[in-house]
Amino acid sequence: MSLAPARNATLIGGTAVLMWGLLALFTTLTGRVPPFLLAALSFGIATALIAGKWLVRRENVMAHLRQPAGAWVTGVVGLFGYHFFYFMALRNAPPVEAGLIAYMWPLLIVLFSALLPGERLRWFHLAGAVAGLAGAVLLITGGKGLAGFRAEFTLGYVMAVCCALTWSSYSVINRRFAGVPTDTVGGFCAATAVLAAICHLAFETTVWPAGLSEWLAVAGLGLLPVGLAFFAWDHGTKHGDIKILGAFAYAAPLISTVLLIVFGQGEATWAVAAGCLLIVGGAVLAAKEMLFGTRSA
Secondary structure, eight states: OOHHHHHHHHHHHHHHHHHHTTHHHHHHTTTTOOHHHHHHHHHHHHHHHHHHHHHHTTOOHHHHHOOOHHHHHHHHIIIIIHHHHHHHHHHHSOHHHHHHHHTTHHHHHHHHGGGSTTOOOOHHHHHHHHHHHHHHHHHHHTTOOSTTOOGGGHHHHHHHHHHHHHHHHHHHHGGGGTTSOGGGHHHHHHHHHHHHHHHHHHHOOOOOOOHHHHHHHHHHHHHIIIIIHHHHHHHHHHHSOHHHHHHHTTHHHHHHHHHHHHTTSSOOOHHHHHHHHHHHHHHHHHTHHHHHOOOOO
16 A cells, blocks of 8 residues: 555545544534434435435446455444444443543554554654543543542443443454445444434434424434544555554544533533543644654664
């Protein structure tokens, strides 16, 4: 793989992180819609959008969907499994602690990438990911430390660990299916929407979005952080530098925090400033070869 296509794919994958930064803000604007119903609606919108693209361009839909079983298992388990374990973690543990554990996945991606053929984990990849994790800890806990972990929430913590392992494993294993077109993610979104709807019926009480503003927020989710972002991430993890993507993924909680502050849903603190420096610095360090063309042993 030549350097330029890999760099472009990494940049495309990085746009997924930017879109995931909108997730918290859009979610707060959806009101009291329960999470599995919200996932079903959002992934349903993402499915409708890609299906519309196929129809408008008169593409062969089955050429996108007729793919190896391994690709389907990896994609559906990745998309649906991540959301299932995340929502179960939030149901069984405080959101701060559950979210922090779940957001171990970028560091795990960097570590797991060393297992891929032709990949080599360098010190600055690991250092950048660890710096990003430290920044995420500051953002998620508000600089108050990890004293909130309690034994009675063990089930929730386990679900959060499964969440982190699911998404990091999917992101790395996805490299094996580089020949599978990114449009196939539309099929994964459809399957995830159906499974999320089933979980909604099993675990939740239905509360529909109230008014145009909440429906627009749901549409925003389906278009960007729960839609286009997964297509961009698929392309990036298949053809880009997965170590850089893993380290850069810590920008999502940073963007999320800044947007919540801008829209009056959060407060600017020293922890936000310090977290910003750690995450940005870590991402630059992890991507130093791509940015500056330097080589290290």
